[in-house]
Amino acid sequence: MRIITLPNKDAEEELQHQESLSWIERTGDVVLALGRNYPAGFRVPLHSHTKTQLWCAREGVVLVGTARGRWMLPPGHGLLIPAGLEHATEMVSDVRMQSLYVDAAIVATDDPRVLEVTSLAGNLMEELVQSDERPLPERRKRLIMELLLDEIGRLPERPLGLPFPVDQRLARLCRHFVKRPAANAGIDDWARDLGMSRRSFTRFFRAETGLSFVTWRQQACLFASLPRLAEGQSVTSVALDAGYENIAAFTTMFRRMLGSSPSNYLRSRAG
Incomplete structure (x- = not known):
């Protein structure tokens, strides 16, 4: 050791x-x-x-x-x-x-x-x-x-992985999203960027990442937000920058994915 x-x-x-x-x-x-x-x-x-x-x-x-x-x-x-x-x-x-x-x-x-x-x-x-x-x-x-x-063998698994697609066009959009997350990003906008129909895009996205677009988007927002929260930035600024309309919506997403509010979660991690 x-x-x-x-x-x-x-x-x-x-x-x-x-x-x-x-x-x-x-x-x-x-x-x-x-x-x-x-x-x-x-x-x-x-x-x-x-x-x-x-x-x-x-x-x-x-x-x-x-x-x-x-x-x-x-x-x-x-x-x-x-x-x-x-x-x-x-x-x-x-x-x-x-x-x-x-x-x-x-x-x-x-x-x-x-x-x-x-x-x-x-x-x-x-x-x-x-x-x-x-x-x-x-x-x-x-x-x-x-x-x-x-x-x-008993440690709880957390959804902090973010699968990236092999397709370079889609990977470019995903990388841009992680840098500038937007919780209200729509499927239609991404489909339009790739020249696909909505239905074709949803099938393509799941085939490339193993996740639905909505699930990936939520995980990407969490992925981008946690480092800022760990640095001590306010929940309000992080939530608004991630495209959430209010703190309650961000907290609901956070609680659903990690089991507690942002402040309680980070407080327990620090402890």
């Missing part, structure tokens, strides 16, 4: 990242825990692991991208990444990260999934990451690992 603070120098950052990847692949441990501190703007290029990875943002906001889509991790969330899947990361803010690397025969997933990290899981991960500085007795370490692996 290691804790690494990366200096703000590209060459040194890349060197430490490569050394860390080599260490992860060399060790024969069934469960590994790793902690890192990343500066805002730091990018990790495409790479993969032979183990299943649970990438957790304990502080800050990070984007993880693969060929299958993009996933946003606000504080208190983790992304379960399948073994062998290439992924890249971008730090939206200063980030304190903790990751678990687990033998794929023990924890496996077919697709990336965003999970809410419970207090129990977070505390257990903290114990393992800190064990380099505060060595744990072998029995205690084994018990922590067993309980943590059991807890991972």
Whole structure:
């Protein structure tokens, strides 16, 4: 288990990242825990692991991208990444990260999934990451690992993934929407931009993303709003900028997707 603070120098950052990847692949441990501190703007290029990875943002906001889509991790969330899947990361803010690397025969997933990290899981991960500085007795370490692996299977999944289409014309519209979300964006406008009928567009959009346009639009609005809320911007300004007519409509969407109001959700994450 290691804790690494990366200096703000590209060459040194890349060197430490490569050394860390080599260490992860060399060790024969069934469960590994790793902690890192990343500066805002730091990018990790495409790479993969032979183990299943649970990438957790304990502080800050990070984007993880693969060929299958993009996933946003606000504080208190983790992304379960399948073994062998290439992924890249971008730090939206200063980030304190903790990751678990687990033998794929023990924890496996077919697709990336965003999970809410419970207090129990977070505390257990903290114990393992800190064990380099505060060595744990072998029995205690084994018990922590067993309980943590059991807890991972109980972590609630959250709709913070945003699948992106392969079609470049549609992908262009989707990227523009994430940068400037509009909750009232209409199917007819998008269909017109692509020279399609409404019916053809709805079939095409679902085939490309696996979601209906309305569901994708809601998730994209949430995707774009959470980093701003995590930075401390007001719910009012974020809601209005996202195209919602009032705070109540934004709060209703937020509660439906994440189970609580924006203020309560972020307060619980900070805690």
